[in-house]
Amino acid sequence: MNNFLFTQPFFKKNGKAVAIYFLVAIIFWFVFLVIIPQFYMLDLSFRTNVPPLARGGPEDYYTFEHYSHFIFGSKTATDAFNFVDLGVFGRTIFVSMLVTIANLLFCYPIAFYIAKIANPSTARLLIVSLIIPFWINELLRSFALRILFANEGVINNFLTGVGILDQGILFITYDIGLYTGLIYAYILLMMFPLYNAIESLDINQIEAAKDLGSSSFRTHWRIVIPHAKPGIVSGCTMVFMLTVGALATPVVLSSPNTLWFPQLIYQWFNMNDNWSRGSAYSIILLIVSVIFVLTMMRIFKVRIGEIIK
Amino acid sequence: MSADVELSDVSVTFGSFYAAKNVNVKVNGGEFFSFLGPSGCGKTTLLRAISGFQEPSEGKVLIDNKDMSGIGPNKRPTALIFQNLALFPLMSVSENIAFSLEVRGVSKEERKKRADELLELIALEGQGDKKVHQLSGGQKQRVAIARALAVEPKVLLLDEPLSALDLKLRQRMRTELREIQKRVNITFIYITHDQGEALTMSDRIAVMNEGELEQIGKCDEVYNNPLTPFVATFVGENNPLYGKVTGIEGDKAKIETADGQYLATMNESKKLNIGDESIAFVRPESLFIPRDGDNFDNKIDVNIESFEFEGNLKNFYASLKSGAKIKFSVPNAIDTSSITSGSSIVLGFESSKSVILPKASLAID
Numbered sequence: 157m158n159n160f161l162f163t164q165p166f167f168k169k170n171g172k173a174v175a176i177y178f179l180v181a182i183i184f185w186f187v188f189l190v191i192i193p194q195f196y197m198l199d200l201s202f203r204t205n206v207p208p209l210a211r212g213g214p215e216d217y218y219t220f221e222h223y224s225h226f227i228f229g230s231k232t233a234t235d236a237f238n239f240v241d242l243g244v245f246g247r248t249i250f251v252s253m254l255v256t257i258a259n260l261l262f263c264y265p266i267a268f269y270i271a272k273i274a275n276p277s278t279a280r281l282l283i284v285s286l287i288i289p290f291w292i293n294e295l296l297r298s299f300a301l302r303i304l305f306a307n308e309g310v311i312n313n314f315l316t317g318v319g320i321l322d323q324g325i326l327f328i329t330y331d332i333g334l335y336t337g338l339i340y341a342y343i344l345l346m347m348f349p350l351y352n353a354i355e356s357l358d359i360n361q362i363e364a365a366k367d368l369g370s371s372s373f374r375t376h377w378r379i380v381i382p383h384a385k386p387g388i389v390s391g392c393t394m395v396f397m398l399t400v401g402a403l404a405t406p407v408v409l410s411s412p413n414t415l416w417f418p419q420l421i422y423q424w425f426n427m428n429d430n431w432s433r434g435s436a437y438s439i440i441l442l443i444v445s446v447i448f449v450l451t452m453m454r455i456f457k458v459r460i461g462e463i464i465k
Numbered sequence: 466m467s468a469d470v471e472l473s474d475v476s477v478t479f480g481s482f483y484a485a486k487n488v489n490v491k492v493n494g495g496e497f498f499s500f501l502g503p504s505g506c507g508k509t510t511l512l513r514a515i516s517g518f519q520e521p522s523e524g525k526v527l528i529d530n531k532d533m534s535g536i537g538p539n540k541r542p543t544a545l546i547f548q549n550l551a552l553f554p555l556m557s558v559s560e561n562i563a564f565s566l567e568v569r570g571v572s573k574e575e576r577k578k579r580a581d582e583l584l585e586l587i588a589l590e591g592q593g594d595k596k597v598h599q600l601s602g603g604q605k606q607r608v609a610i611a612r613a614l615a616v617e618p619k620v621l622l623l624d625e626p627l628s629a630l631d632l633k634l635r636q637r638m639r640t641e642l643r644e645i646q647k648r649v650n651i652t653f654i655y656i657t658h659d660q661g662e663a664l665t666m667s668d669r670i671a672v673m674n675e676g677e678l679e680q681i682g683k684c685d686e687v688y689n690n691p692l693t694p695f696v697a698t699f700v701g702e703n704n705p706l707y708g709k710v711t712g713i714e715g716d717k718a719k720i721e722t723a724d725g726q727y728l729a730t731m732n733e734s735k736k737l738n739i740g741d742e743s744i745a746f747v748r749p750e751s752l753f754i755p756r757d758g759d760n761f762d763n764k765i766d767v768n769i770e771s772f773e774f775e776g777n778l779k780n781f782y783a784s785l786k787s788g789a790k791i792k793f794s795v796p797n798a799i800d801t802s803s804i805t806s807g808s809s810i811v812l813g814f815e816s817s818k819s820v821i822l823p824k825a826s827l828a829i830d
Contacts, residue, residue, distance in 0.1 A: 360551035367516060367538045367545045368565035369616060378564075382555045 201436035222436030241420060241437075248417035249444065252399040255338045259346045259395050260388065262339065267350035268380065272359065283351075290344055298337050298408035305333035305409070329411045337409040342398045346391035353387025354380060389458045393449050400445050417441055467494035467651040468542060468619035470515060474524035477510045477676075484510040486676040488524070492654060492669075494619075497646050499655040499663040502673035503699065503828065508656045511673075512622050515654065516545045528620060543620040544613035548628060550605055552597045558608055559584070559593030565616040583611040586645070603634050610645060620652045627662060639665050660700045664688065672696045674828070690732055691820060694744055699828035703746040704791045707824070710741045718821050720745045723787035727763045729821035742824040749780065751818040752793035754801070754810060761813025767791060769808045783812075 161167065167175045202218045210216060226245075229238035270279045289297065304310045305327035312324030327333045357380060365375040381388070406416030421441070424434035453460070470492040477485040485507040492498040500508040513519035514526055517538035526533045528542060538545070544565075553561050560567075562583050563576040571579075584590050587607035592600075600608065606626060613621055623642075627635045643666050646653045657663050663670045664684045671681045672695070680692040691697035694705065708722035718731050720743055729745040737743055747763075755761060767783035770790075774780075778794040779801055785791060793812060795801050804810060 358549070358551065360547045360549055361553060363518060363538070364545070364547060364551035364553075365564070365568075367518075367543075368568065368612070369539045370564070370568040371539065374568050378567075379553060 197435040197438060200432050201439050203432050205430045205432040222433040223440070225433060226437060226440060244415045244420055245417050245440070245444075247414075248400060249448065251335070251338070252396055255335065255399045256346075256392050256396045258335075258339050259343060260350075260392060263343065263346040263350050263391070264388075267347055268354050268376075271351050271355040272357070272362070286344060286347060294341060295404045295408065297340070298405045301333055301337045301340070302328070302408050305336070328409065331409075331411050331414060334406060334409040334411070334414075334416075337405040338399050338402060341402060341405050342395045345394040345398065349387040349391040349394070350384060351387075353384035357383045385456070385458060389453060389456060392452070396449065397445055400441065467496075468529040469494050469527075470620055470652060470654065471527040471530070472511065472514070472524065473527060475511070475514060475521045475526065476523040477507070477514060477519060478522040483507075483676045485514070485521075488676075488678055490671055490678060490681055492652060494652055495650055497643065497653045497655065497666055497668045499657060499667040499670040500673055501657055501660055501663040501670050501700070504658055506673040507676040508658075508673050509624060510676075512545070512624055512654065512656050515620070516543050516622050517541045518545075542618055543622055544616065544618035545622045546609050546613050546624065546626045548624045548626060550609040550626065552605060552609055552612070554597050556597070557593060558589070558595050558597065558600070561597065561608060562593070562611045562615055564612060569616070579615060583615055586614070586648070587611045602630050603638060606630065606638055607641070610642070614645075614649060614651075618651065620654060621646075623653065623655045625657050625659075627657075628659070635662070642666060664700070670700075672700060674699070691746070691822070692732060692735060694746070694822050694825045695828050697744075697746045697820065697822065697827075702749050702792065704749065704752070704793075705827060706745040706747065706789070708743065708745070710737045710739050710743055710821075713737070713739065717816055718743070720821055722789075724765065724785040724789065727765075727819065728816035729763075729819040730817055731821055735822055737821065737823060743821050744824055745819050745821040747814050747819045749792045749794040750778075751814050752791070752812045753814065754795065754804070755813045759813060762816040763814050763819070765791070765812045765814075767810060767812055769804055769806055769810065771806055772804075 162172060169175075170178065201222055202220070204215060204217055204219055204221070206213070206215050225238065226241055227238060229235055229241075266282075270282050274282060292300075302309070306312070307324055307326060307328065309324075309327070311327070312321075315321040316324055325332075361379050361383070362375055365379045366372075370378070401418055402416065403418040403422060406419055407422075410416055410419075417437075418441070421434050421437045424430045424437060472488050472490050475485060475488045476483060488511060500511060502508050510519060514521050515528075517533065517536060517540075520534070533541060553564065556564070559577065559580040563571075563580045566576045566579060580593055581590075584593055587610060589604060589607060589611075592604075597605065597608070609626065610621075627638050627642075630638060639662060642653075655663070655666065667684055669681065669683055670687055672679045672687060674695050680687055680696045682690075687696060688700055691700065691703075697703045698705070706720065706722050706724075706727060708720040708727075710718050711721045711726065712719035713731075714728075716731055716733070717728050718737050720727050720729060722745075727745050729747075731737055752765075753759070753761065755764075765785065767785060769781055769783045772779060772781045774797075775794075777797055779797055780792060780794050781801075781804065783791050783793070791812075
């Protein structure tokens with residue numbers, strides 16, 4: 157058996173030690189970090205919520221109750237649907253979409269500037285200024301924004317102090333702080349795929365378009381954006397997925413009356429001690445997000461291979 | 466519709482470096498004009514100045530006597546063919562060709578009609594739906610030309626577009642380019658470092674060196690009567706014979722070199738005086754092995770060092786007494802089997818086939 161394994165081309169090409177190391181690393185990653193946790197959650201989401209001691213007992217059986225709770229609410233509720241949770245979910249998806257679009261609109265000009273206009277030293281400086289704030293933890297960055305946006309925060313104090321406004325703006329109450337925080341949180345994941353995609357465009361393509369009479373807008377529309385499409389889709393996918401699943405930023409920056417869907421999941425796990433329901437909600441978020449992204453890819457005619465490239 | 470292009474005292478500087486310096490040239494409408502020079506001589510800079518990608522630091526670019534200062538590349542009546550062609554890889558061949566019409570808001574049917582016409586011009590009928598990467602090198606070349614011609618520019622600018630092709634294809638494209646130019650009858654301005662390309666296609670050429678124009682003229686004029694030692698050695702091959710002027714006879718000058726005296730023709734605009742340091746040039750094909758009855762103005766004793774067979778020609782490399790090297794070519798049709806390495810022979814050349822110029826640096830230095 158051993159001999160059979162070690163005569164495989166993979167082992168011959170890489171040598172025994174390296175080949176074994178590769179196999180172990182890949183199997184560990186795939187089995188322990190991908191398959192087991194996901195399947196455990198999937199399994200849990202279809203089980204009744206019982207204390208650990210009652211596991212395997214008569215009260216521990218398979219059920220759809222957590223999924224139906226998400227849609228129809230608790231059995232004692234009077235509403236036909238679980239409007240609260242569905243509302244939070246819908247809002248999370250919708251706002252994440254807007255955050256992704258805002259991120260794209262914000263990053264595109266910067267990425268283009270760094271990739272094609274700025275001279276090398278300016279480009280380096282800009283890239284470093286983009287990266288350095290992200291050496292600080294996401295939670296701390298959110299708190300920094302909270303300090304800026306608080307009702308008695310830096311921005312309001314400044315605006316009222318110099319007399320532009322009589323009263324501060326309720327940035328947190330109206331979730332302006334949250335949206336800003338979410339846009340900022342994953343901006344690098346939009347910036348770098350975009351930058352890489354635009355950077356690889358031959359500058360002659362842009363000049364050729366211009367020479368043929370194309371306006372600046374049209375050159376972007378017909379030449380730069382189609383070329384950068386894989387980068388755009390890959391940036392949008394990552395930003396959307398991470399925004400939909402964001403927890404730290406909403407916890408710090410959302411207004412007291414609004415919830416972000418992952419906050420709901422967090423509550424089921426940690427405050428209500430209902431892991432099964434938390435798992436069901438997580439699975440719902442995962443599946444809907446994946447379907448959403450695949451639909452977008454279908455609409456914009458991008459294949460998954462292009463994104464990974 | 467073709468247009469005159471005039472560069473009037475054009476200089477382009479990058480910091481303190483002059484990429485082009487006081488360039489004055491007038492290209493006539495409908496002419497095939499080439500800028501010829503080694504890489505880094507500033508010819509591409511001039512092309513960018515004409516197309517509008519580079520504003521001259523000094524001087525003016527005039528197209529049809531209209532000053533082009535401040536007019537961007539998308540507003541000039543010029544079209545540029547890039548060295549790497551810069552075809553749009555995500556568009557079909559037709560879309561590429563009709564791109565300039567698309568950005569001008571021309572209707573789809575009109576665009577298709579025009580693209581089909583141009584596909585016919587470049588002999589690629591019915592291939593409009595192909596993707597660019599499905600075409601061969603020569604076909605891509607022609608698509609780039611068609612794309613540039615779609616807006617009916619008055620001037621077509623070509624930046625060494627043939628340099629990526631192999632020899633045979635390059636030779637065929639030369640003829641094709643020339644034919645297309647005659648058919649569409651617009652001004653072609655061509656940039657190249659390949660003197661063969663420039664000579665075969667152009668009506669006139671301008672030879673450039675280090676940002677400055679060395680000579681403008683018809684191809685044979687530049688080849689036969691170079692104005693500077695740089696032109697003499699950059700356009701075609703030339704053997705330099707260094708020496709001092711010892712006598713003047715009409716338009717001929719006598720030059721005294723370490724290996725003997727030769728008579729050579731002076732250029733009208735480059736008169737020499739007795740005692741001037743100068744160089745006489747004689748081309749490899751103008752050096753002959755005298756046969757009975759031949760009487761050449763000049764004779765040189767040489768010692769053959771080596772030879773090579775080029776096909777139509779046999780090239781001999783020889784040294785003079787002083788150690789100076791000389792190259793001469795003999796048509797393959799002539800039997801030269803008796804001449805081998807080590808032979809000492811006498812070569813002859815006519816003074817009318819040799820130019821003498823004031824000493825200056827050569828292209829090969």
